Amino acid sequence: MLTVVISGVYSVEAINPSGSKRESVKVEVFDTPGEPVGPITFSDISEGKVTLSWNPPENDGCSEVTHYIIEKRETSKISWTLVTDECLASTYTATKLIKTNEYQFRVSAVNRFGVSRPLDSAPVIAQMQYTVSDSPGTPDATDVDGESITINWAPPTHDGGNPVKYYIVERREKKTGRWLKVLTRKPIVEAAHRVTHLTENVEYEFRVYAVNDAGIGAPSNISMPIKCAEPTEVPDAPSIVNVNDTTNTSVSLEWTRPAYDGGMEIHGYIIEMCKGSEIEWHRVNEDLCGVTKYNVTGLETGAEYKFRICAVNSVGKGRSQRNS
Incomplete structure (x- = not known):
């Protein structure tokens, strides 16, 4: 019968009528490593690429894991193809994937005695898991003077599954057809912005776009015309x-x-x-x-x-x- 010896410290004790003697012996069994510890997780999924992560084997075969072998296959096929046999960390970004295809990956650990059994992943499709955000709310004026108009707006009700990174503001003179992007030194990250270098006594209209990693969303509704003029006063409250x-x-x-x-x-x-x-x-x-x-x-x-x-x-x- 074959007995599997596990690495560790073993104690041996000899006993006779005169007494006993105990000694400890460290036993190391050199072998290929155990399979990597799963599950394989996916992150940074986008068009044609995906990042895999896993944990090292619990049993390294008493020899340091030197690298990993990563393979892939389309789930509609049986054969596996090599992605890399030189992965030195427990994470890897696979590229050049077909964005509409479903893939499965497997990862094997390697030490100086050989290759472990592979750890298989769940299927994954290499395409963005989110869309562009909804349109922001209609811009309103919060402050006006003779050369600038400050507007604010409500953030999109749905960000498409990916946070809004910044906003794009466009302006035009009332009823003209040409929209101009409001240029800024830094991205507009708040749902408000002061638009400067305007012409006094001219009425302007504004619209806003939200941008996330999927791209530029639909524009907001167009604001009411806002006259760039030194302020007088806001209106009173409705009476009743x-x-x-x-x-x-x-x-x-x-x-x-x-x-x-x-x-x-x-x-x-x-x-x-x-x-x-x-x-x-x-x-x-x-x-x-x-x-x-x-x-x-x-x-x-x-x-x-x-x-x-x-x-x-x-x-x-x-x-x-x-x-x-």
Whole structure:
């Protein structure tokens, strides 16, 4: 019968009527290494490439693992092909993959006595696991003077599975067809930006794109025209906000225009709501509401809500008025 000897420290004891004697013996069994410890994990998956990672074998065969052999196969085929036989670390980036094909990888450890059994991976497709982000919210003006306009916007509701890295802002003079990219020294990483070097008393429109590792997403809606002029004042709050009608999932709001518009045209209104005892307000309408009524839908049946409304002119948002 074949007995497998495991490396370790063994004790031998001899006993006779006069006493006993114990000695320890260190036994090392030289062999090929055990298979690498899995699972094989994948990261940085993109078009045509993927990074594999694994753990070294628990049993190195009493000889240092010198390198790893990596093989691959398309799951529709039986044969394996060599990726590399010179991998010195427990991670490797495989390239030149066909992005629509599904692959399986296997990794073997090597020491001076030979090659281990391979560790097989789960199937993987070498293509980006995310898409471009949704469009950002419509830009609004928060500050205006004679040579600049500061705008802000809501981040995309869905980033495509990959964080937004920065934003691209474009501007044009009102009703002209040519959009110009706003040039910046550093990427725009916040959902706000001060656009400078504008012409006084000219009205501008803006739109914003979100960018992640998948590329540039769709543009936001175009902002209301914003006049580049020294500020006067923001408008007052609407005088009265009433709830005219309700259903299980909607509320119909109506309000009166502000008594004072800040000395310039009111572009529209922003409706915000707050649920129950919460303290955070959320914007309801992405685009400015151009009339003095609005139907809020998609509400939770039986829940209590608070609403507030503010007017917006070229200077910015005015004070809010809550529903009575």
